[in-house]
Every structure is written in structure tokens, then in C-alpha cells.
Amino acid sequence: MKSKTYKNATDLAIGLGLSAEHGIIAEMKASLTKEIIKAIDKKKLTHKNVAELSGVPRSAITGIVNGSLQRVSIDRLIRIVGSLGKKVELKYKNAA
Secondary structure: OOOOOOOOHHHHHHHOOOOHHHHHHHHHHHHHHHHHHHHHHHHOOOHHHHHHHHOOOHHHHHHHHOOOOOOOOHHHHHHHHHHOOOOOOOOOOOOO
16 A cells, blocks of 8 residues: 655544544644643643643643644643633635
């Protein structure tokens, strides 16, 4: 079987027979998670510290940091990012 390379998560989602929206959501979650991990490392916080700041259970914080994002909402990720002193901005651009 020949392997195929995809340039982004949206193309991968379409290649897997999913909607483009699934790919967009995956990219957003990955970006938010990356910011969470950077902030945790920079501030030298524990998962317990982040849980206390955000009001999200420690087990959920651990799952997010370890890449388990299937049952995590973008809303929850934004709440965690905000509790770490970051502001989330959303930009729109025309579809190609």
C-alpha cells in the first residue's frame, strides 16, 4: 500500500472520509493544547496547579497534556488557556 502525505489536518480528515470540519477542529485543539503545554512549562506548574486555576479536574488536565483530546471541547481548552493568563483570538479567512 502506497503512503500518502497530507499538508494539514483538514486534508487528512478528508482523506479519511471525514468532514473538513473535523480537521479544522483537530487543528484548533492541537494549537490550544500546544499553548497550554508551553504555559505550564514556562510557569513550572503542576497539573494540580492548572486544575485549581481553571476549575477543570486534574485528571482532565493530565489527559489533555498527554494528547487525549477526543472528548475535550474547545470551550474547555479555551478556559484552561485563559486561566494560564493567555488570550485566545479567532481569525477568519476565505476558504481556498
